[in-house]
Amino acid sequence: MLDAPQLESIDQRARLWRPKRVVITRSAAVLDHGRAIAERAQALGLSVERLSSDRLPFNQPADPRRAYAQAKSTLAVVVAPPGKLKFQPIAPSADWRVDPAEGCPAHCSYCYLAGSLKGPPITRAFANISDILAALPAYLGQGTVTSRSADRAGEGTTFEASCYTDPLAIEHLTGSLSALIAHFGRWDADVQLRFTTKFAAVEPLLGLDHRGRTRMRASLNPAAFARFEGGTSSVADRLVALRRMADAGYRIGLTIAPIIAAEGWEEAYGGLIDAVAERLAGAPPQADLTVELITHRFTPTSKTVLESWYPGSDLDMTDTRRSEKRTRFGAVKHVYDAATMKALRSFFQTTIAARLPQARILYWT
Template sequence: MPKPPDARLSGGAPARAWRPSRVLLTRAALGWDHGRRIAERAAALGLIVRELPSDRLTLDLADNPRRAYAEAKATLAVVVAPPSKRRLQPIAPSADWRVDLAEGCPAHCSYCYLAGSLKGPPVTRAYANLPEILAEIPRQLGQGTVTTRQPARAGEGTTYEASCYTDPLAIEHLTGSLSALVAWFGGWKADAQLRFTTKFDAVEPLLGLSHGGRTRMRASINPAAFARHEGGTSPVAARLRALRRMAEAGYPIGLTVAPIIVAAGWEDAYAGLLRDVAIALEGLAPDLTVELITHRYTASSKEVLTGWYPGSDLDMSGNGRAEKRTKFGSVKQVYDASTLSAARRFFEREIADTLPAARLLYFT
């Protein structure tokens, strides 16, 4: 009989499901069954649902930047993804391809990866034209540069990442999009795998799906000392309980340790976090992967984040950093070479000792 998770992981109430202050539906979104179902879900929860007369998002945000940010963050817009958003894009080192169900996230992370990369107010946009999104997926089967090319990950088949521009579990109670995608992959008899990572724990809609082992759920985690930068998310202990439930339901699972923050006490904090994972999964023998992503930021994301979260103590001073130019020509501030080397050695050692059955996919 599997042992239950240690009592130390029982603390922390799950995050309340996001309740946007308003749900806006464009005219085109209402032309799709999936868009209408999202509207029905929102109305059933007692949310304010407004149908727009056109496909232009009318936000009417406050003039005050702080209020405008808060109002945008509290808005769900149901829109139609244009062809440029439906076209699958490479997403190394995570997966072969990115598939987007939405754009934007209701969480309040003061290191947010989306800040500075998504244009306009931080509204969460859910896509109504799910059938058109699904139609793009088979076209890239057997192609890509990550799992289709790397012998160490060839067993995953062609991989599709669903959490690049959103946390799909954060909005699943409103959209149902992630469940639909999981079920679609479960019925697709192809050498392929869906992947998503999340900072939330509301996995109930996924547990009974016929997933066929073709979806890997990863919990995005950080030790308590640094999880304070993740406002509006589920406690890490709750995420680990959800990860266990998914493993018990037959899903392959994983950890996204991100962003790794090298600050005072980081080694003890992350060693403790990995021990908590081992405790949470005790008695199971899941297909477990680990992805390690160190903290980085751009000049534009720093500007946006310091405006959104002026009280954050997340270090973006540039100390101990080096510049890294991306393939798109932008410049990121990453940890310097000696810091990255020390962090990599630490995690490789600790994962081997604490989670010996886990596969480390990459460190970046």
């Protein structure tokens, strides 16, 4: 675990989240990892409230903005419920979803978690990381995205750690991402841990014995759309962090998401890809650069939640240039219409091939 001076040094170079309230449940407090999270918080000068039960005692204000602010400034250290030890498929990213936490301290006005997590948007870190690690072997070779894919078989059985959280955003407090990376490094199997992030504090990860079994992806949007990503590291800092990880032997990737077809998008995304090409020039070949392309979409529920959280946002969530798409569960998503999708896809495929010829596009959605 990093000591206080090391954490302070990192904090001077990167934007580290400092929750206003940290609580730990009774069951989490008796676990080694739970106690370690509490110690990390205290090393940053944060007080830790130890609960007498496993119930989170939060009385949410009636005003949705106040309720949102209170929740987003809270870290709860809890025990992951049994359902979290039964991993779910997470196409098209990976074979399986593994969650070291739920919730994220960033303030993105397009947040994919809005409406998909129950209750207020508190960040919950799971103290029973050893149980999560112990559940992994049962899923080896059992997925359908990379385990049985001719195009991506080289990635092995893949586990996505950033479906319901940004694990790097809270790593200075939890150490959970380091625990996962170290575990995959020791796991002598055809596996890969994957995570994507909008943050840049990679120092705790650089010296880990990862054995090439972890891929970090930087989640990126052009600076022109940075107003939609509050509380995150700058795009420039994320690219620096990505290059540092490549130089440390990690596999790397880009998650360009959500792709926003606002005025001037061609120039904005062209500039972003140029910046990536410049920063990654000469990166080690084992970095194996990949690209994931995800267009902006929203559901009626997420739109309602996001508009209550960010009433002043100018992110376009109207029906303009939108089509309805149904998920396999019958839920409705609003995606760009066919003409807009075609223009976006053609641009990215052509531009990436020309400016990042070493990159593999994993999927478009």
